[in-house]
Amino acid sequence: MTHPTHPVALITGSTSGIGAAIARRLSHDGYAVVLHSRGSHEAGQALAAELKVATYVQADLAIDAERVELVRQAVAHWGRLDVLVNNAGISQVIAHADLAAATPAVWQRLHEINVIAPFRLIAEAESALRESARRGGPACVVNISSHAGVRPKGASIPYAAGKAALNHMTRLLAVSLAPEIRVNAVAPGLVDTPLTADWTAAQQLWRERSPMRRAAQPEDIAQAVAMLVASNYLTGEILLSDGGLNLT
Ligand code: NAD
Numbered sequence: 001m002t003h004p005t006h007p008v009a010l011i012t013g014s015t016s017g018i019g020a021a022i023a024r025r026l027s028h029d030g031y032a033v034v035l036h037s038r039g040s041h042e043a044g045q046a047l048a049a050e051l052k053v054a055t056y057v058q059a060d061l062a063i064d065a066e067r068v069e070l071v072r073q074a075v076a077h078w079g080r081l082d083v084l085v086n087n088a089g090i091s092q093v094i095a096h097a098d099l100a101a102a103t104p105a106v107w108q109r110l111h112e113i114n115v116i117a118p119f120r121l122i123a124e125a126e127s128a129l130r131e132s133a134r135r136g137g138p139a140c141v142v143n144i145s146s147h148a149g150v151r152p153k154g155a156s157i158p159y160a161a162g163k164a165a166l167n168h169m170t171r172l173l174a175v176s177l178a179p180e181i182r183v184n185a186v187a188p189g190l191v192d193t194p195l196t197a198d199w200t201a202a203q204q205l206w207r208e209r210s211p212m213r214r215a216a217q218p219e220d221i222a223q224a225v226a227m228l229v230a231s232n233y234l235t236g237e238i239l240l241s242d243g244g245l246n247l248t
Helices: 017-028 041-051 064-078 104-135 157-177 200-209 218-230
Strands: 008-011 032-037 054-058 083-086 139-144 181-188 238-241
Touching: 008 017, 008 064, 017 032, 017 041, 017 083, 017 218, 032 041, 032 064, 041 054, 054 064, 064 104, 083 104, 104 139, 104 157, 104 181, 139 157, 139 218, 157 181, 157 238, 181 218, 218 238
Parallel strands: 008 032, 008 083, 032 054, 083 139, 139 181, 181 238
Antiparallel strands: none
């Protein structure tokens, strides 16, 4: 099945949380959507049915062959790819002062999903994205990083350092892939998702200290992503979306 009149967006980790909100938003903005997750096949099929011009692909982003296959299936299904949103990510809460708990296994697990997987997906998508640029405006990659990659904060040092790597990769690729492919990042602060449901201290911090007096909803982050996708001149930007907490 192909639908060549719609531009196509692949959003990783899009059956829950921020990714599902981005998929809904880009679908609303006229994109054919490729949904993806590691395990939640039924939720993926249900969301694809709800969004109508959408398909779902399951892939474990820890496995390189499955990354390659995800991009291959996305391009094969719709015949084109215009936007890639690297949203899938994992976190592990470890007190920053507890150096022994941040083992090599923790570093490697987080790095594989939060840093290597986005890079590999961009590499695999590059030729389809360049083709998209030949049809009109530049193609676009948006990486979902974190305020933890900008400030000395976050769930753990391996998580924060990985998100900082993703931010720098965003800037490096913005230079390497221009002008055909724009590469930007959204760096959320606290977002209300299943991942953060029991992060009570962070929730209190955002309610009491942040200028906006609340955590973000997934739709707030989807709005920032949609803005970057629609802005044909922006590249290499890390858009901090933390309700102003960094100012306090
Ligand atoms: P979530 O747990 O709801 O979603 C994460 C997604 O990543 C899931 O769909 C999951 O299937 C996917 N994923 C995880 N490991 C995978 C693997 N091995 N293979 C394939 N897919 C895999 O979390 P969320 O809060 O919506 O997070 C989305 C992104 O936003 C992440 O990159 C996260 O680091 C970032 N972020 C979240 C917050 C927050 O407060 N929630 C803050 C800053 C940044």
